[in-house]
Amino acid sequence: MGAEIDLSTSDLSGIVADIAEEMKAAPDRGTPAAYIPPLAKVDPAKFGMAVIEADGTCHLAGDAEETFSIQSISKVFALTLALGHVGDQLWKRVGREPSGSAFNSIVQLEFEHGIPRNPFINAGAIVVADILLGRNEPREAIGEMLRFVRTLAGEDDIVIDREVADAEAATGYRNAALASYMRSFGNIHHDVERTLGVYFHACALAMSCRQLALAGRYLMAGGMLPSTGRRIVSAQRARRINALMMTCGHYDGSGEFAFRVGLPGKSGVGGGILAIVPGRASVAVWSPGLNERGNSQLGTLALERLVQRTGWSVFEPALG
Amino acid sequence: MGAEIDLSTSDLSGIVADIAEEMKAAPDRGTPAAYIPPLAKVDPAKFGMAVIEADGTCHLAGDAEETFSIQSISKVFALTLALGHVGDQLWKRVGREPSGSAFNSIVQLEFEHGIPRNPFINAGAIVVADILLGRNEPREAIGEMLRFVRTLAGEDDIVIDREVADAEAATGYRNAALASYMRSFGNIHHDVERTLGVYFHACALAMSCRQLALAGRYLMAGGMLPSTGRRIVSAQRARRINALMMTCGHYDGSGEFAFRVGLPGKSGVGGGILAIVPGRASVAVWSPGLNERGNSQLGTLALERLVQRTGWSVFEPALG
Amino acid sequence: MGAEIDLSTSDLSGIVADIAEEMKAAPDRGTPAAYIPPLAKVDPAKFGMAVIEADGTCHLAGDAEETFSIQSISKVFALTLALGHVGDQLWKRVGREPSGSAFNSIVQLEFEHGIPRNPFINAGAIVVADILLGRNEPREAIGEMLRFVRTLAGEDDIVIDREVADAEAATGYRNAALASYMRSFGNIHHDVERTLGVYFHACALAMSCRQLALAGRYLMAGGMLPSTGRRIVSAQRARRINALMMTCGHYDGSGEFAFRVGLPGKSGVGGGILAIVPGRASVAVWSPGLNERGNSQLGTLALERLVQRTGWSVFEPALG
């Protein structure tokens, strides 16, 4: 508590390099998701990390330039976009509480009459996709989502991996069940296939750690895109999205992530995690092996190491 | 983002006074807890607030000097004390995830084989009380707990309200059910009555907002007691307790509290809330009326106002 | 206990007429199902009853010749047909226990990994439909089902109400959710739409009380069709289907039906009930108003009266 105040850019590059080295050698790497065939083929030895500071300085290590399927991390960007469309009306259709249950979400939907607990579990993100679809064709909604993420990252070559999107659609019976079930409560307004089309394509965004950290900068910077000065969301909305990432960003491992890392973060089953250090940095890590809660095992460990060495936890008194 | 950097002590006194005035006049005050008779008798018009800054400056408003039953806020101090006794072994008997379910905790205990989700729901705090009991008599464990809170607050006249403790014991069948149920899984080691004796007496601690804010200072200050320089817990443990307060401190309203307030906090059914601004302030509010999740309605609103005017959310970029 | 031994055919006609008269005048008739528009239009004043004795004598009263939507009563015939196709292999995909829970079946599917509790709840009947579909087109499977029911009743003019089938498909999101969910566990083998097509058409069978009682005769007669001497199922299978009707035939009101009536029975949300008096009679009643468990209010009462006056409960010592 104190050393971090003087943390220099070169110190930080060293820290990031050290962590990547430790992770490359880590013996217990978790297990990659197997249920989507293209994800199961990814090399479990991969590890990448990108830290982008408030001033734009970028620290990369490992496979930070290699693209991977961001999967549920897209829920953050989709929520941001949907809030732009309908504002706080969105919260009539989605809650803001941790799902908090090892037995997953369809049970909760029954008890809570089709209102998913938060926008970062599948059911909630499907409602968000339904909002994004609005009066458009799925193709248009997917296009808007892609353009939005490209704007956030400032890179035009981000793409959606069609093979992944198709594989999700082909095996996504549980998501179809969630969508049909919510439709039975009136909380999905479009044909289930159309809404899921938007959802699956958003999940199939392929990005590198560097691109993902770039795309997360607006949450570090009070809602502004630092490179352009353009406001993406209000400062209040940025804080609130961060709060949701803290309490709900890691499924039923959100409490553990807050306990160990202490940053707002969102994980995806592709092995990526986006973590936000408000006012300080946007961080992306990637390692395909998952822990028993479905979050990247080494990604979490890498972030824990980063926070230990930088004092960047939001629960740290001397952040400043 | 910026103004708060120059927040002066006199600004802060004005803010606290403004909030107290607004709250005194608020029409919708929630409903005081009715199930413990002595709590049901408390005047719902009460409102108190205390903000203690890192340098010890104290801002009081409203009924900040009136004692109330801190109830579940005691779970924070009990957890701190129990971690001192058994260290991280405690986490073998208690989880670290939000309970996240409107249907409350005995269901979860069945699915998770007697391991409560976190130390801030009743089941978890009963396990913590069982740990505090250790090899002692309940009277000794209760005495230790009282001394610990007196030390944290630096005040010797804090007491336990025996009328409240007796009323809880007389009507606490649900807590007895939780304790017996966990005992059936081997996760309570003492006679249920003895363990509950410790638990009920800790809940019956009577403190004022000022005393409560004093007692919370170690969580603001990286684990140190600022007045004495004495270390209560390590910096890491202080961060972790703050993280638990953020994700689990308001029962099934924890996500909402993080969304609106953005601070680690712990509420009690007596209407109190302790909130921590790491490095900045320890804050206590009290208003007896509860919202539908069992958290102080005006207490939450008062903290939301405080954060709006000070920029003290941990999710705010320019804290510092 | 004794009088019923001498129950004559004319006594029985009088009893049936008395019951119909009482039911026609009953003030509290329950509430017709509203979620399928064509069902909501049915006149709640309707009441019909048909009792067909082992020797073929038929007692009719009220609207016993008017057709209604048999809905879930079709699950009995579908199960019988599917057991004919795959034998006891069917029980690998469907359980034999009461669902026994007011909170309905999708929760149970999650805990029991996609295996529905019994063939008489929706999820179980959808698996049965999936089995009936086999390698055929839905049209063929529906045709086979229709022929089977016509054979059982010995009447060729039984039809499927296309308006009802279409209405169910248009609003059947919860059934689509169940099917998709079971498909995610591998317990539905065909496209959800195709399987549900078979299911919805079976539910849309339109039959009169007389026809329904005729169709149930094989369960009264140890598996034989009395009119032709043709064996439909073995005596053991007939007993077992009766047992399932007793424990699972009235959703979460099965215990109550056994308690009050004491006969194997299966209800449908169209207001019909088929009840079997082994060795004695096949009975059908119909009244559109449902009780809070979704079973025909007056249909249940009518059967209770019938059993009181005939001593036909299977739990009655002197049946014989």
Added chain:
Amino acid sequence: MGAEIDLSTSDLSGIVADIAEEMKAAPDRGTPAAYIPPLAKVDPAKFGMAVIEADGTCHLAGDAEETFSIQSISKVFALTLALGHVGDQLWKRVGREPSGSAFNSIVQLEFEHGIPRNPFINAGAIVVADILLGRNEPREAIGEMLRFVRTLAGEDDIVIDREVADAEAATGYRNAALASYMRSFGNIHHDVERTLGVYFHACALAMSCRQLALAGRYLMAGGMLPSTGRRIVSAQRARRINALMMTCGHYDGSGEFAFRVGLPGKSGVGGGILAIVPGRASVAVWSPGLNERGNSQLGTLALERLVQRTGWSVFEPALG
């Protein structure tokens, strides 16, 4: 369908002897309950069977004269006695539906606000014990229960096994949890210890198969005690208790028991089962090994054999 009409007494003795012989040699005997130490000590090779016909003829085989702990079978006698005390008012505090859930009863109590699903699961039987306690001392209520069972069996030497009762009390934390939990809803009226005292002692009744079959005769005979002509309950109440045994008598294996055996029955974790053939016979079997649902493995098989050879299923058309 027909042969059973001519079943002679000597045929039946042969059948019972055959079954006992088969069971004595059966390789897969299940696993005795381990959680109550005195039960865990019972020899798993034991098997007893007693069939008492309506005319009083008694067929015994195997260890039919050896006493065992009847455990939950006592719930049938306790229910009968409590209905005698308070009549159908009892059903305001206990339901009549199968619990129907592999995840057991405390979950259900939460959803259904402290009303247990039926009197044959532990929670329901604890409410029944609370009713039996009434305004008496536990000792008196236990004495009344013992006298009642002695009257039913017509034998004065039936006793309660104090060692078993004490062992249950010492380890019965889950039952204490159920009782405390129901007390929190106001559905237990006495001190938990007192109510559980009655409950545990009833469970600890020690009886032989012969005694148990004798005690069950009133349920076979329309509520009369055949030996004395004394009416124990009305014919309607006898039918209804039989119905409850059919739908709820084997915990979450009740559907399976109805499917395989087709008789009202009640099992206990001591390995006993009481089964009723209305108008025909009262049957008791005992073998300590349990199946995965907690019901006697060989006891169930023995009853299945008996029904196969006698045609005694209540779902059999030609019973008579």
